[in-house]
Amino acid sequence: MSDLAARFKTAQDEVVNLNDAPDVQTKLRLYALYKQGSEGDVSGNRPSAIQFVAQAKYDAWAKLIGTSNDSAMQMYIALVDELKAKDE
Numbered sequence: 894m895s896d897l898a899a900r901f902k903t904a905q906d907e908v909v910n911l912n913d914a915p916d917v918q919t920k921l922r923l924y925a926l927y928k929q930g931s932e933g934d935v936s937g938n939r940p941s942a943i944q945f946v947a948q949a950k951y952d953a954w955a956k957l958i959g960t961s962n963d964s965a966m967q968m969y970i971a972l973v974d975e976l977k978a979k980d981e
Contacts, residue, residue: 901930901966904973911980923972925953929965934958 894902908923915923928935935954940947957965 897963897966900970904970907977908973911976913980915976919972919976921949921953923969924950925957926965926969926972928954929957929960930962930969933962 905927914920935951935958939951939955942948
């Protein structure tokens with residue numbers, strides 16, 4: 894496992910231990926960065942409007958199309974570090 898992948902995994906573990914849950918927009922950003930970092934570009938059809946949560950997740954992930962896995966991992970780590978700093 895590369896150093897970046899190890900830091901990405903550590904950030905995933907740390908985010909669930911925050912005292913204060915992030916707001917909805919931050920959760921969507923975390924989700925999108927996680928998916929882009931671990932799976933790459935979004936694929937498949939956009940969920941229907943009645944599936945508003947799935948659609949919001951899809952849209953957040955779709956905004957990152959073209960972002961490299963490494964860049965997404967680094968952005969995820971930076972966001973978790975920011976959240977940890979605010980959580981203290």
